[in-house]
Amino acid sequence: METPRSPLIGVYVHIPYCRTICPYCDFVKRPIKGTVPPAFLNALCSEIDAFDGASEVDGVFFGGGTPSLIAVDDFARVMDALRARFSLTPDAEVTLEANPDDVTPELMNAWTASGVNRISMGVQSFNDEALRYLGRRHDADGARRACGLVAERLPNWNMDLIFGVPPLEEWRATLETCRSFQPAHVSAYGLTYEAGTPFGKRANEAIDDETYLNQFHEVDAVLDEYERYEVSNLARPGFQCALNLRYWHNEEYAGFGPAAYSYLSGVRSRNCVKTDEYIAAPGSKQESIRLSEREVRVETLIQHFRLKRGLEKAYYEARFGASLDSDFGPVLQGLVARGLLLEAEGFIRPTPKGFELNNEIGLALVG
Missing domain, CATH: 1.10.10.920 (Arc Repressor Mutant, subunit A)
Known part of the structure; x- marks a missing residue:
């Protein structure tokens, strides 16, 4: 039987900065030209240090935004702050979301030296026309290069893909390229046209339900060596995402950074959304609800x-x-x-x- 109520918690760290803003993305983010500002890093480490609660962690996930924009020394500093406040289990999964154009051999070495043992690669497509439609900075060649680098260095990595993107007939080719890199985990999401995003004004371009289901099922047909263990996620045996399993089991996790959610002791809370407000008052809550x-x-x-x-x-x-x-x-x-x-x-x-x-x-x- 599955064991209920693990005493461990998971940790999510939100880095809200991106070089460019993807027109479909509705996550909390802001554009930046250089690296992540020191003031934000100070606030983030301060919030981590002030956390009062469970101390043992079996999964850490750096999401965004674009966490791979953090300078090497700054990332090591955040990891040190987490280790000073929490006890990471020996097999703790530490995931870093990365854009293909940020991945280099030097950065891969630095990330793994700091404790990262899983990369989540925001590929989305291996088709240049689809990538332009999505407003992505990388091209298909850049995605292939980055996937090759990650695949050489880490057995545990995820590839993010988006379906329902023109040209629709290229979706199967993207899946076949994905399969050729043999990632341990694949996340495949249908493109959404969310209100409040530039794509929200283009909702008439969304695919119909029949096409959506056809592309949904094509994932399983091409990636038949994987198990679709969750609606949008597939994995090889033993490589399900640790932190996401906490979400889906409705177990406890702590969130750090602007707009990050936490679920602890029956209370769901969300940090303040605006980055400047977060920097001024790290860990201040926009909402806190006892369920x-x-x-x-x-x-x-x-x-x-x-x-x-x-x-x-x-x-x-x-x-x-x-x-x-x-x-x-x-x-x-x-x-x-x-x-x-x-x-x-x-x-x-x-x-x-x-x-x-x-x-x-x-x-x-x-x-």
């Missing part, structure tokens, strides 16, 4: 049902002291009847249709 026991249970189901493995009934009972059937029996049976969930061998898990329409599961549980 009710019912909300924690609902979110645990929603997150587990993003996973192919689903939710083990015995795990739920051990974690919450109540049976899954008594808490959610009617709504779960309704989802089974709709073909979105399947009950078997002590588990309730999403069906292939439930993966395709995963939001429908969440809406039913919240409702």
Whole structure:
């Protein structure tokens, strides 16, 4: 049985700076010409040092923004701050998101020397026309060069890809190139046209549902050596993303940096969003909400049902002291009847249709 309630926590560090702003991105970020400013690094290390809570960590994830913009010495300083405040387990996974145009042999050596043992590469496509559409700085040759460098040095690395991008007929070629580099993990997301982004004004360009599902399934057809263990994530055995599994198990994590979320002791909080405000008051919160026991249970189901493995009934009972059937029996049976969930061998898990329409599961549980 899956063990509930690990005493460990995960850590997310948000670096909000980018050389250019991708028109589809709705994460908190700001443009920068040079390296990450000292004032931000001082604030970040101050927030880490002031953290009051669990001290043992099994996963660290540097996201953004573009964490690979941090100067080598500054990155080592942040890692030192984390080690001074937390005890990293011997097998802790330390992930750094990187853009292909930032990756060099020298930086790879410096990152790994500082403790990075996993790179998440923002490739998105191996087609130049698609990359121009997405507003990316690198081209297909640059992506191939960077992937080759990472593949030579790290067995554990992720490739980020985006589908639903013109020219649509090139998606399979991108997947085949991805397969040739043999990453341990692949994240494949459908392009979204989010309000508040430049692409938000171009929502009429979004692909239709049938095309979306065709490209979604093409991922599995080409990357057939991988397991789609989560709606948008595939991995080779033993290479599922440690911090993301914490999110999907609804377990605890601490977030540092502007707009970073934390989930600790039943409280979900978010740091202030504006970078200047964060620098002036590191760790100040924009919101902090204590979830009710019912909300924690609902979110645990929603997150587990993003996973192919689903939710083990015995795990739920051990974690919450109540049976899954008594808490959610009617709504779960309704989802089974709709073909979105399947009950078997002590588990309730999403069906292939439930993966395709995963939001429908969440809406039913919240409702």
